Amino acid sequence: MSLYYGIACRRKSFWCYRLLSTYVAKTRYLFELKEDDDACKIAQHTGAFYLFHSLAPLLQKSEHQYLAPQHSLLELERLLGKFGQDTQRIEDSVLIGCSEQHEAWFALDLGLSSPSSINASLQKSEIETELKGSFMELRKVLFELNVKDASLLSTAWALLRWHDAHQFCSRSGQPTKKNMAGSKRVCPSNKIIYYPQIHVNLRELEAAAWFSLDEVAAALRRKGPYIRQQDETFPFWLPPKLAIAHQLIKEWVEKHSRSSLPA
Structure with missing residues:
Protein backbone atom coordinates (compact mmCIF):
# COMPACT_ATOMS: atom_id res chain seq x y z
CA MET A 1 0.00 0.00 0.00
CA VAL A 200 -14.62 46.12 -16.29
CA ASN A 201 -17.80 48.15 -16.55
CA LEU A 202 -20.25 46.59 -14.10
CA ARG A 203 -23.17 48.38 -15.77
CA GLU A 204 -22.33 46.64 -19.03
CA LEU A 205 -22.29 43.28 -17.25
CA GLU A 206 -25.70 43.96 -15.72
CA ALA A 207 -27.16 45.20 -19.00
CA ALA A 208 -25.84 42.27 -21.04
CA ALA A 209 -28.55 39.93 -19.75
CA TRP A 210 -27.04 36.83 -21.35
CA PHE A 211 -28.61 34.69 -18.61
CA SER A 212 -31.00 35.31 -15.77
CA LEU A 213 -29.72 35.92 -12.24
CA ASP A 214 -31.05 32.51 -11.14
CA GLU A 215 -29.20 30.72 -13.97
CA VAL A 216 -25.90 32.40 -13.11
CA ALA A 217 -26.38 31.67 -9.40
CA ALA A 218 -27.12 28.02 -10.22
CA ALA A 219 -23.93 27.83 -12.29
CA LEU A 220 -21.91 29.16 -9.35
CA ARG A 221 -23.34 26.48 -7.05
CA ARG A 222 -22.51 23.62 -9.39
CA LYS A 223 -19.30 21.65 -8.93
CA GLY A 224 -18.90 21.14 -12.68
CA PRO A 225 -18.05 23.96 -15.14
CA TYR A 226 -21.17 23.66 -17.29
CA ILE A 227 -24.87 24.33 -17.05
CA ARG A 228 -27.41 24.20 -19.86
CA GLN A 229 -30.33 26.44 -20.55
CA GLN A 230 -33.81 24.97 -20.49
CA ASP A 231 -33.86 24.65 -24.28
CA GLU A 232 -30.33 23.11 -24.17
CA THR A 233 -29.14 25.28 -27.05
CA PHE A 234 -25.62 25.81 -25.74
CA PRO A 235 -23.58 25.41 -22.53
CA PHE A 236 -22.95 28.17 -20.05
CA TRP A 237 -19.38 27.97 -18.75
CA LEU A 238 -17.85 29.94 -15.91
CA PRO A 239 -14.22 31.10 -15.67
CA PRO A 240 -12.02 29.26 -13.12
CA LYS A 241 -12.59 30.21 -9.47
CA LEU A 242 -9.23 31.97 -9.21
CA ALA A 243 -9.93 34.12 -12.27
CA ILE A 244 -10.86 37.78 -11.84
CA ALA A 245 -13.88 37.31 -14.11
CA HIS A 246 -15.23 34.57 -11.83
CA GLN A 247 -14.96 36.83 -8.79
CA LEU A 248 -16.70 39.68 -10.63
CA ILE A 249 -19.58 37.41 -11.61
CA LYS A 250 -19.82 36.12 -8.04
CA GLU A 251 -19.85 39.65 -6.60
CA TRP A 252 -22.54 40.67 -9.11
CA VAL A 253 -24.76 37.75 -8.06
CA GLU A 254 -24.22 38.39 -4.35
CA LYS A 255 -24.91 42.11 -4.79
CA HIS A 256 -28.25 41.47 -6.48
CA SER A 257 -29.15 38.69 -4.03
CA ARG A 258 -28.62 41.03 -1.07
CA SER A 259 -30.63 43.83 -2.67
CA SER A 260 -33.57 41.45 -3.26
CA LEU A 261 -33.81 40.39 0.39
CA PRO A 262 -36.70 41.90 2.37
CA ALA A 263 -35.73 44.71 4.75
Whole structure:
Protein backbone atom coordinates (compact mmCIF):
# COMPACT_ATOMS: atom_id res chain seq x y z
CA MET A 1 0.00 0.00 0.00
CA SER A 2 2.81 2.38 0.93
CA LEU A 3 4.60 1.51 -2.32
CA TYR A 4 1.50 2.32 -4.35
CA TYR A 5 1.06 5.57 -2.44
CA GLY A 6 4.69 6.52 -3.08
CA ILE A 7 4.38 5.86 -6.81
CA ALA A 8 1.15 7.88 -6.98
CA CYS A 9 2.77 10.80 -5.16
CA ARG A 10 5.78 10.76 -7.47
CA ARG A 11 3.54 10.72 -10.54
CA LYS A 12 1.50 13.61 -9.17
CA SER A 13 4.66 15.57 -8.33
CA PHE A 14 6.06 14.96 -11.81
CA TRP A 15 2.79 16.09 -13.41
CA CYS A 16 2.71 19.26 -11.27
CA TYR A 17 6.35 20.00 -12.07
CA ARG A 18 5.74 19.53 -15.78
CA LEU A 19 2.68 21.79 -15.68
CA LEU A 20 4.57 24.49 -13.79
CA SER A 21 7.56 24.18 -16.12
CA THR A 22 5.31 24.64 -19.17
CA TYR A 23 3.64 27.67 -17.60
CA VAL A 24 6.98 29.29 -16.75
CA ALA A 25 8.35 28.66 -20.24
CA LYS A 26 5.26 30.21 -21.85
CA THR A 27 5.39 33.21 -19.52
CA ARG A 28 9.06 33.83 -20.29
CA TYR A 29 8.45 33.50 -24.03
CA LEU A 30 5.52 35.94 -23.95
CA PHE A 31 7.59 38.41 -21.89
CA GLU A 32 10.36 38.21 -24.49
CA LEU A 33 7.91 38.93 -27.32
CA LYS A 34 6.42 41.88 -25.43
CA GLU A 35 9.83 43.46 -24.82
CA ASP A 36 11.68 42.60 -28.04
CA ASP A 37 10.14 43.94 -31.26
CA ASP A 38 12.48 41.88 -33.46
CA ALA A 39 11.58 38.63 -31.66
CA CYS A 40 7.89 39.47 -31.94
CA LYS A 41 8.19 40.13 -35.67
CA ILE A 42 9.93 36.78 -36.15
CA ALA A 43 7.16 35.08 -34.16
CA GLN A 44 4.58 36.49 -36.57
CA HIS A 45 6.04 34.37 -39.38
CA THR A 46 5.20 31.13 -37.57
CA GLY A 47 2.25 32.43 -35.55
CA ALA A 48 -1.49 32.69 -36.18
CA PHE A 49 -3.80 35.69 -36.53
CA TYR A 50 -7.39 36.21 -35.42
CA LEU A 51 -9.22 38.84 -37.46
CA PHE A 52 -11.63 41.52 -36.27
CA HIS A 53 -13.60 44.29 -37.97
CA SER A 54 -14.56 47.27 -35.79
CA LEU A 55 -14.01 45.07 -32.69
CA ALA A 56 -16.23 42.26 -34.04
CA PRO A 57 -14.34 38.93 -34.41
CA LEU A 58 -14.48 36.85 -37.57
CA LEU A 59 -16.34 33.60 -36.82
CA GLN A 60 -17.45 30.54 -38.73
CA LYS A 61 -20.54 28.53 -37.82
CA SER A 62 -20.05 24.86 -37.06
CA GLU A 63 -22.72 22.32 -36.16
CA HIS A 64 -23.16 23.31 -32.50
CA GLN A 65 -21.05 26.43 -31.96
CA TYR A 66 -19.01 29.20 -33.53
CA LEU A 67 -15.31 28.78 -34.29
CA ALA A 68 -12.65 31.48 -34.60
CA PRO A 69 -10.49 30.65 -37.66
CA GLN A 70 -6.75 31.23 -37.55
CA HIS A 71 -4.80 32.75 -40.42
CA SER A 72 -1.09 32.57 -41.11
CA LEU A 73 1.02 35.61 -41.93
CA LEU A 74 1.23 34.51 -45.57
CA GLU A 75 -2.56 34.20 -45.82
CA LEU A 76 -2.98 37.62 -44.24
CA GLU A 77 -0.49 39.22 -46.64
CA ARG A 78 -2.35 37.70 -49.60
CA LEU A 79 -5.66 39.00 -48.25
CA LEU A 80 -4.33 42.54 -47.81
CA GLY A 81 -2.73 42.47 -51.25
CA LYS A 82 -5.96 41.37 -52.88
CA PHE A 83 -7.78 44.38 -51.41
CA GLY A 84 -4.99 46.83 -52.26
CA GLN A 85 -3.72 47.18 -48.69
CA ASP A 86 -0.12 47.59 -47.59
CA THR A 87 1.25 44.74 -45.47
CA GLN A 88 2.45 47.38 -42.99
CA ARG A 89 -1.06 47.17 -41.58
CA ILE A 90 -0.06 43.88 -39.91
CA GLU A 91 2.01 45.97 -37.47
CA ASP A 92 -1.31 47.13 -35.97
CA SER A 93 -1.84 43.60 -34.60
CA VAL A 94 -1.56 42.79 -30.89
CA LEU A 95 -0.12 39.74 -29.15
CA ILE A 96 -2.79 37.81 -27.22
CA GLY A 97 -1.05 34.59 -26.19
CA CYS A 98 0.81 31.51 -27.34
CA SER A 99 0.52 27.73 -27.38
CA GLU A 100 2.62 25.30 -25.34
CA GLN A 101 4.71 24.82 -28.50
CA HIS A 102 5.36 28.60 -28.53
CA GLU A 103 3.16 29.36 -31.51
CA ALA A 104 2.33 33.03 -30.97
CA TRP A 105 -1.26 34.26 -31.40
CA PHE A 106 -2.11 37.75 -32.64
CA ALA A 107 -5.28 39.76 -33.28
CA LEU A 108 -5.71 42.33 -36.04
CA ASP A 109 -8.67 44.65 -36.60
CA LEU A 110 -9.24 45.45 -40.28
CA GLY A 111 -12.00 47.96 -39.57
CA LEU A 112 -10.31 50.40 -37.19
CA SER A 113 -8.28 53.37 -38.37
CA SER A 114 -4.77 53.95 -37.04
CA PRO A 115 -2.34 56.89 -37.28
CA SER A 116 0.39 54.41 -38.23
CA SER A 117 -1.65 52.95 -41.08
CA ILE A 118 -1.86 54.67 -44.46
CA ASN A 119 -4.80 52.54 -45.50
CA ALA A 120 -8.51 52.95 -44.90
CA SER A 121 -10.51 50.20 -43.23
CA LEU A 122 -11.46 47.23 -45.38
CA GLN A 123 -15.07 46.60 -46.37
CA LYS A 124 -16.70 44.18 -43.96
CA SER A 125 -18.86 42.34 -46.50
CA GLU A 126 -15.98 41.79 -48.91
CA ILE A 127 -13.80 40.18 -46.26
CA GLU A 128 -16.67 37.98 -45.04
CA THR A 129 -17.22 36.70 -48.57
CA GLU A 130 -13.53 36.10 -49.13
CA LEU A 131 -12.96 34.25 -45.84
CA LYS A 132 -16.35 32.50 -45.68
CA GLY A 133 -17.19 33.82 -42.23
CA SER A 134 -19.05 36.59 -40.42
CA PHE A 135 -17.92 39.41 -38.16
CA MET A 136 -20.15 39.13 -35.10
CA GLU A 137 -20.51 41.12 -31.90
CA LEU A 138 -18.57 39.18 -29.26
CA ARG A 139 -21.11 39.82 -26.49
CA LYS A 140 -23.83 38.03 -28.44
CA VAL A 141 -21.86 34.87 -29.23
CA LEU A 142 -19.48 34.57 -26.28
CA PHE A 143 -21.22 31.52 -24.79
CA GLU A 144 -21.40 29.77 -28.17
CA LEU A 145 -17.61 29.63 -28.38
CA ASN A 146 -15.32 27.04 -26.87
CA VAL A 147 -13.40 28.08 -23.77
CA LYS A 148 -10.12 28.70 -25.59
CA ASP A 149 -11.62 30.91 -28.31
CA ALA A 150 -13.78 32.80 -25.82
CA SER A 151 -10.76 33.60 -23.65
CA LEU A 152 -8.51 34.61 -26.56
CA LEU A 153 -11.13 36.73 -28.30
CA SER A 154 -12.07 38.48 -25.06
CA THR A 155 -8.42 39.37 -24.49
CA ALA A 156 -8.05 40.49 -28.10
CA TRP A 157 -11.21 42.61 -27.95
CA ALA A 158 -10.03 44.37 -24.79
CA LEU A 159 -6.55 45.09 -26.15
CA LEU A 160 -7.77 46.28 -29.55
CA ARG A 161 -10.30 48.54 -27.87
CA TRP A 162 -7.66 49.99 -25.54
CA HIS A 163 -5.26 50.75 -28.39
CA ASP A 164 -8.03 52.35 -30.43
CA ALA A 165 -8.84 54.67 -27.50
CA HIS A 166 -5.21 55.61 -26.74
CA GLN A 167 -3.85 56.60 -30.14
CA PHE A 168 -2.91 60.06 -28.86
CA CYS A 169 -0.93 61.24 -25.83
CA SER A 170 -3.11 62.82 -23.17
CA ARG A 171 -0.39 65.38 -22.35
CA SER A 172 1.10 66.39 -25.71
CA GLY A 173 -1.76 65.48 -28.03
CA GLN A 174 0.73 63.79 -30.36
CA PRO A 175 0.09 60.33 -31.85
CA THR A 176 1.44 57.52 -29.68
CA LYS A 177 3.39 54.64 -31.18
CA LYS A 178 2.55 51.00 -30.39
CA ASN A 179 5.33 48.49 -29.90
CA MET A 180 5.20 45.34 -32.03
CA ALA A 181 3.40 43.20 -29.44
CA GLY A 182 0.95 45.90 -28.39
CA SER A 183 2.05 45.68 -24.75
CA LYS A 184 2.55 49.46 -24.55
CA ARG A 185 2.30 52.75 -26.42
CA VAL A 186 4.94 55.49 -26.32
CA CYS A 187 4.65 59.20 -27.05
CA PRO A 188 7.66 60.11 -29.25
CA SER A 189 7.69 63.76 -28.10
CA ASN A 190 7.90 63.26 -24.32
CA LYS A 191 8.65 59.51 -24.02
CA ILE A 192 5.62 58.87 -21.80
CA ILE A 193 4.75 55.16 -21.80
CA TYR A 194 1.14 53.98 -21.67
CA TYR A 195 0.36 50.40 -20.65
CA PRO A 196 -2.95 48.64 -21.42
CA GLN A 197 -5.33 48.63 -18.49
CA ILE A 198 -8.54 46.67 -18.84
CA HIS A 199 -11.42 48.11 -16.81
CA VAL A 200 -14.62 46.12 -16.29
CA ASN A 201 -17.80 48.15 -16.55
CA LEU A 202 -20.25 46.59 -14.10
CA ARG A 203 -23.17 48.38 -15.77
CA GLU A 204 -22.33 46.64 -19.03
CA LEU A 205 -22.29 43.28 -17.25
CA GLU A 206 -25.70 43.96 -15.72
CA ALA A 207 -27.16 45.20 -19.00
CA ALA A 208 -25.84 42.27 -21.04
CA ALA A 209 -28.55 39.93 -19.75
CA TRP A 210 -27.04 36.83 -21.35
CA PHE A 211 -28.61 34.69 -18.61
CA SER A 212 -31.00 35.31 -15.77
CA LEU A 213 -29.72 35.92 -12.24
CA ASP A 214 -31.05 32.51 -11.14
CA GLU A 215 -29.20 30.72 -13.97
CA VAL A 216 -25.90 32.40 -13.11
CA ALA A 217 -26.38 31.67 -9.40
CA ALA A 218 -27.12 28.02 -10.22
CA ALA A 219 -23.93 27.83 -12.29
CA LEU A 220 -21.91 29.16 -9.35
CA ARG A 221 -23.34 26.48 -7.05
CA ARG A 222 -22.51 23.62 -9.39
CA LYS A 223 -19.30 21.65 -8.93
CA GLY A 224 -18.90 21.14 -12.68
CA PRO A 225 -18.05 23.96 -15.14
CA TYR A 226 -21.17 23.66 -17.29
CA ILE A 227 -24.87 24.33 -17.05
CA ARG A 228 -27.41 24.20 -19.86
CA GLN A 229 -30.33 26.44 -20.55
CA GLN A 230 -33.81 24.97 -20.49
CA ASP A 231 -33.86 24.65 -24.28
CA GLU A 232 -30.33 23.11 -24.17
CA THR A 233 -29.14 25.28 -27.05
CA PHE A 234 -25.62 25.81 -25.74
CA PRO A 235 -23.58 25.41 -22.53
CA PHE A 236 -22.95 28.17 -20.05
CA TRP A 237 -19.38 27.97 -18.75
CA LEU A 238 -17.85 29.94 -15.91
CA PRO A 239 -14.22 31.10 -15.67
CA PRO A 240 -12.02 29.26 -13.12
CA LYS A 241 -12.59 30.21 -9.47
CA LEU A 242 -9.23 31.97 -9.21
CA ALA A 243 -9.93 34.12 -12.27
CA ILE A 244 -10.86 37.78 -11.84
CA ALA A 245 -13.88 37.31 -14.11
CA HIS A 246 -15.23 34.57 -11.83
CA GLN A 247 -14.96 36.83 -8.79
CA LEU A 248 -16.70 39.68 -10.63
CA ILE A 249 -19.58 37.41 -11.61
CA LYS A 250 -19.82 36.12 -8.04
CA GLU A 251 -19.85 39.65 -6.60
CA TRP A 252 -22.54 40.67 -9.11
CA VAL A 253 -24.76 37.75 -8.06
CA GLU A 254 -24.22 38.39 -4.35
CA LYS A 255 -24.91 42.11 -4.79
CA HIS A 256 -28.25 41.47 -6.48
CA SER A 257 -29.15 38.69 -4.03
CA ARG A 258 -28.62 41.03 -1.07
CA SER A 259 -30.63 43.83 -2.67
CA SER A 260 -33.57 41.45 -3.26
CA LEU A 261 -33.81 40.39 0.39
CA PRO A 262 -36.70 41.90 2.37
CA ALA A 263 -35.73 44.71 4.75
